[in-house]
Amino acid sequence: MPEKMHVVLPADSNQALGLARFAIEFMSDDPETRGRPDAAVLERANLFHTDAVICGLSAIALNTNAPTLLRREAAQYATPLAGSGSLAGVPWAKGC
Structure with a gap:
């Protein structure tokens, strides 16, 4: 998540699934997707x-x-x- 600082969850989408995917990526070991909190x-x-x-x-x-x-x-x-x-x-x- 180096450049991407937010995720848009459209009103017509499965927001719980989108949030879960974001959380999984944030906690992953992949340097391209993992979160780096300040x-x-x-x-x-x-x-x-x-x-x-x-x-x-x-x-x-x-x-x-x-x-x-x-x-x-x-x-x-x-x-x-x-x-x-x-x-x-x-x-x-x-x-x-």
Whole structure:
């Protein structure tokens, strides 16, 4: 993506597919298509990730409502049987 700085996703196209193709090319090893984010972008992404992790750990350590409620709520969802092995659902989900 050296010269091409943006991708146009026309309204009459499959935009999800276009975005997926862009993401695959951006993450590829091909020097012609891979993305090269600026150092400032990488620094901001690193700061965001660090902040999110610290906030999450703090919320769990302080036993705040959000992580506790979300965990309890997530455990109540049943996972429908969809196959075998790892695709068969999880036995600990309620209603399996």
